Amino acid sequence: MEGEGAFEAIGELLVDAGCVNDDAEGRSVCSILSEKFGKHGLVKIKPTVRSLATPLRMFDGMDEDEAPKKQPEPVDGPLLSERDKAKLERRKRKDERQREAQYQMHLAEMEAVKAGMPVVCVNHDNSGEGTVKDIHMENFNISVGGRELIEDGSLTLSFGRHYGLVGRNGTGKTTLLRHMAMHAIDGIPNNCQILHVEQEVVGDDTTALQCVLNSDLERAQLLEEEARLLALQRDIEFDDPDAKHDGVDKDLISQKLQDIYKRLEFIDADSAEARAASILAGLSFTPEMQKKPTKAFSGGWRMRIALARALFIEPDMLLLDEPTNHLDLHAVLWLESYLVKWRKTFIVVSHAREFLNTVVTDILHLHGKKLVAYKGDYDTFERTREEQLKNQQKAIESNERQKAHMQAFIDKFRYNAKRASLVQSRIKAVERLGHVDEIVNDPDYKFDFPTPDDKPGPPIISFSDASFGYPGGPLLFKNLNFGIDLDSRIAMVGPNGIGKSTILKLISGDLQPSSGTVFRSAKVRMAVFSQHHVDGLDLSSNPLLYMMRCYPGVPEQKLRAHLGSFGVTGNLALQPMYTLSGGQKSRVAFAKITFKKPHIILLDEPSNHLDLDAVEALIQGLVLFQGGVLMVSHDEHLISGSVDELWVVSDGKVSPFPGTFLDYKKILKNA
Numbered sequence: 001m002e003g004e005g006a007f008e009a010i011g012e013l014l015v016d017a018g019c020v021n022d023d024a025e026g027r028s029v030c031s032i033l034s035e036k037f038g039k040h041g042l043v044k045i046k047p048t049v050r051s052l053a054t055p056l057r058m059f060d061g062m063d064e065d066e067a068p069k070k071q072p073e074p075v076d077g078p079l080l081s082e083r084d085k086a087k088l089e090r091r092k093r094k095d096e097r098q099r100e101a102q103y104q105m106h107l108a109e110m111e112a113v114k115a116g117m118p119v120v121c122v123n124h125d126n127s128g129e130g131t132v133k134d135i136h137m138e139n140f141n142i143s144v145g146g147r148e149l150i151e152d153g154s155l156t157l158s159f160g161r162h163y164g165l166v167g168r169n170g171t172g173k174t175t176l177l178r179h180m181a182m183h184a185i186d187g188i189p190n191n192c193q194i195l196h197v198e199q200e201v202v203g204d205d206t207t208a209l210q211c212v213l214n215s216d217l218e219r220a221q222l223l224e225e226e227a228r229l230l231a232l233q234r235d236i237e238f239d240d241p242d243a244k245h246d247g248v249d250k251d252l253i254s255q256k257l258q259d260i261y262k263r264l265e266f267i268d269a270d271s272a273e274a275r276a277a278s279i280l281a282g283l284s285f286t287p288e289m290q291k292k293p294t295k296a297f298s299g300g301w302r303m304r305i306a307l308a309r310a311l312f313i314e315p316d317m318l319l320l321d322e323p324t325n326h327l328d329l330h331a332v333l334w335l336e337s338y339l340v341k342w343r344k345t346f347i348v349v350s351h352a353r354e355f356l357n358t359v360v361t362d363i364l365h366l367h368g369k370k371l372v373a374y375k376g377d378y379d380t381f382e383r384t385r386e387e388q389l390k391n392q393q394k395a396i397e398s399n400e401r402q403k404a405h406m407q408a409f410i411d412k413f414r415y416n417a418k419r420a421s422l423v424q425s426r427i428k429a430v431e432r433l434g435h436v437d438e439i440v441n442d443p444d445y446k447f448d449f450p451t452p453d454d455k456p457g458p459p460i461i462s463f464s465d466a467s468f469g470y471p472g473g474p475l476l477f478k479n480l481n482f483g484i485d486l487d488s489r490i491a492m493v494g495p496n497g498i499g500k501s502t503i504l505k506l507i508s509g510d511l512q513p514s515s516g517t518v519f520r521s522a523k524v525r526m527a528v529f530s531q532h533h534v535d536g537l538d539l540s541s542n543p544l545l546y547m548m549r550c551y552p553g554v555p556e557q558k559l560r561a562h563l564g565s566f567g568v569t570g571n572l573a574l575q576p577m578y579t580l581s582g583g584q585k586s587r588v589a590f591a592k593i594t595f596k597k598p599h600i601i602l603l604d605e606p607s608n609h610l611d612l613d614a615v616e617a618l619i620q621g622l623v624l625f626q627g628g629v630l631m632v633s634h635d636e637h638l639i640s641g642s643v644d645e646l647w648v649v650s651d652g653k654v655s656p657f658p659g660t661f662l663d664y665k666k667i668l669k670n671a
Contacts, residue, residue, distance in 0.1 A: 318342070351614075
């Protein structure tokens with residue numbers, strides 16, 4: 001009967017709602033409805049009944065006088081009106097906004113939890129031997145904003161080993177350290193002291209030295225209690241030697257003071273200040289700087305204070321995220337020697353290859369959402385991984401050859417009855433061979449600096465008896481005489497605060513000399529890269545929109561191609577800037593400053609926040625760049641691979657160094 005399917009779908013509803021008196025009347029109504037729908041082409045009669053996925057608006061498209069001229073035939077569901085389509089589109093946009101809001105909330109939660117991490121204080125009772133030994137983390141997952149970073153991760157950290165955590169920018173290295181610091185991964189004992197050095201200390205009136213000492217909470221509390229008891233003891237003696245003060249007599253105070261002195265002696269409190277001062281001195285704090293309030297220091301120096309606090313505390317597990325970024329070469333060398341002697345476990349994320357080679361015993365490689373551990377330093381890891389990839393490629397090729405050989409036999413004798421058993425055995429053998437995982441390589445990084453179309457004639461940039469000092473201050477530089485041309489490949493080295501960045505600003509024209517002259521060719525174009533350019537990116541925008549705002553009127557495809565020349569390709573160019581890692585933001589900044597095809601590139605610590613692969617790509621890009629390069633850096637691998645001249649900044653002068661970067665390091669070590 002026609003309409004039976006309709007009755008099965010809505011008949012019970014019609015009866016319960018009182019629209020019809022009984023089932024018979026319901027069937028009659030459904031038969032009429034079915035006939036009308038069929039007449040208007042809205043229903044294709046099928047032998048089987050299809051349940052409605054959503055409520056069907058009976059009156060849509062119906063007209064008592066005239067049927068619609070043409071309606072599409074529904075295939076997978078009821079027809080959607082324009083109104084319904086608009087609703088679905090609005091709901092889709094709302095869901096996208098909600099997902100974005102959830103991601104922002106997740107980031108905010110991470111920051112809030114991180115800010116509320118328990119204070120790690122010095123554990124004096126361990127006497128240098130951690131209560132927590134090996135740590136086993138099994139089958140853990142880490143995601144951010146719904147994006148999986150690590151899946152089914154397993155990691156064993158052996159006590160006393162020094163681990164270097166490496167992997168591409170954006171793979172989740174910093175997120176992994178944060179999760180460990182928050183004890184958010186099963187397998188980390190509750191009594192394991194973990195300290196993640198990531199944020200600079202908050203600047204206030206506390207001196208740098210006292211800030212480090214205050215991290216030893218027990219010592220600070222004991223000294224505070226000692227001062228209180230001594231004051232109480234003086235009050236008792238002044239009032240009445242035989243009287244009690246608040247129920248505490250003189251003998252009890254003496255006993256408590258004795259206990260405090262014993263504990264202070266046990267924790268070696270007297271040497272704490274000397275040890276804290278020694279750590280700060282190694283990080284280039286002079287005695288005068290150690291007495292200055294922390295609020296008087298820049299962010300980079302406050303990061304050093306945070307690092308000093310971590311080294312002073314000596315937690316069971318120390319997590320360091322790019323610790324060399326804010327250090328000069330002298331401080332890097334000191335930190336290397338300090339960490340080599342570190343008795344407990346630490347994990348360090350660093351882009352500095354030579355630093356990793358010096359301080360780590362193992363490498364943790366984060367790749368393809370998996371963590372793999374390797375014994376040895378970074379160079380050993382590179383050789384081991386290269387050998388593994390070669391062997392894996394050989395296994396894939398061997399597997400494919402065997403499959404092809406057996407498949408050829410199967411295809412040739414598939415219909416030969418005499419060889420049926422042989423064919424079957426080959427088919428089973430092919431199945432047993434299974435599948436060898438293909439090699440998933442990271443996409444190649446690119447730093448493709450554009451070649452300038454024109455070449456201005458010499459001189460390009462020259463300093464003649466140029467001196468400079470900030471208003472109200474002493475002269476930083478006096479009688480500077482040097483030049484830079486299109487063939488220059490120079491690295492400037494020297495301690496932090498000596499004025500290397502000031503020299504770059506004098507070259508670029510951001511600063512003018514107090515006396516003497518700085519000549520710049522009128523035709524020369526310069527690009528300057530510094531951390532300021534990375535920090536100044538519009539986080540609410542994406543790389544492509546940011547470039548379009550910087551260079552209005554330039555075709556979108558041209559801007560996309562330029563971003564691609566620095567590895568910002570595909571969806572990465574459309575991701576919100578706040579979701580990018582530090583290294584990815586650096587590549588956007590490189591793309592921005594080089595769009596006008598500069599003749600001279602000035603680089604201020606360009607490798608900060610780049611991963612090791614990106615540093616390699618930067619070296620290759622600078623080698624191929626057909627223009628002048630002047631960089632400020634302490635990265636030995638970057639300097640050795642991309643420049644051929646070393647300038648030392650000291651005592652208000654800039655002097656060529658007669659030797660290699662390795663020679664300069666040796667002089668600093670022996671100083």
